[in-house]
Amino acid sequence: MDEILLIDAGEPAVELIAEPEIVMELEPELVLEPEPEPILELIPGPEPEPQPEPGPACADVTLTARVQAEGSELRAGQFTFCVYDGGGKEAARAANGRDGIVAFPALRLSVPGTYRFNICQPTPSGFGWIIDRGCFPVAVILDGAGGARAEAPNGEALFVNRRSPSRRRV
Numbered sequence: 654m655d656e657i658l659l660i661d662a663g664e665p666a667v668e669l670i671a672e673p674e675i676v677m678e679l680e681p682e683l684v685l686e687p688e689p690e691p692i693l694e695l696i697p698g699p700e701p702e703p704q705p706e707p708g709p710a711c712a713d714v715t716l717t718a719r720v721q722a723e724g725s726e727l728r729a730g731q732f733t734f735c736v737y738d739g740g741g742k743e744a745a746r747a748a749n750g751r752d753g754i755v756a757f758p759a760l761r762l763s764v765p766g767t768y769r770f771n772i773c774q775p776t777p778s779g780f781g782w783i784i785d786r787g788c789f790p791v792a793v794i795l796d797g798a799g800g801a802r803a804e805a806p807n808g809e810a811l812f813v814n815r816r817s818p819s820r821r822r823v
Contacts, residue, residue, distance in 0.1 A: 712801040713759035714793050718772050719809060720749045720785075724816030727753055732776045732784070732814060736760070736791075739769040760793075762801060768793045772810045785812040 718734055720727070729751040736745040736757050745757040762768055773788040789810035795801045 711761070711763045712795055712799050713761050714795075714801050714803065715759045716745070716757045716770065716772065716791060716793075716803065717810070718755040718757075718789070718812065720753050720755060720774075720812040720814060722753075722814055722816065725781075727751065732774060732812075734772060734774050734776075734812070737771045737773060744770065762793065762795045765795050765797045768795065774812050774814075781817050783815045783817050785814055787812065 716736055720732055720734070722731070727749065730748040732749050734747055734749070734755045734757075735743050738744045744760055747755050747757045749755050757772075760768075760770075770791045770793065771788045772791060774784060774786070776784050778784045789805060789807055791810070792804045792806075793801055794804065
């Protein structure tokens, strides 16, 4: 068994010295300020079209469409349809009923004027179906008394989806 000898010289090998305290005085002009926000320059654009003032006119408008299935029986909820506003934003979404009728949730219109919508079918083709990709424009005119009428230049929004012929393996 080896023996370990410990020798104590009585004094520490390293003398500990307290760290000096650093005091820095900043002159007022040397105080760092946060950077100012950049100033955005406004560039004038075209004048916006005057919008009619909101008034007592208000109407809930329900748009509808119809879908037919060729080559197969139509099931309720089988296809999805959307109403897009004039800016291309989705305003309403609905699925077909078993009878082929698509009744969208009511759209609340509160400012007199003409509102332009497109009724489209975003369902992709596939799963044996060739989807009608047509879009049907609809204009809804809201008068100052809260009366509304829809005008569809192409007539009824009718979508015809076709069942693609089945492919057989030979």
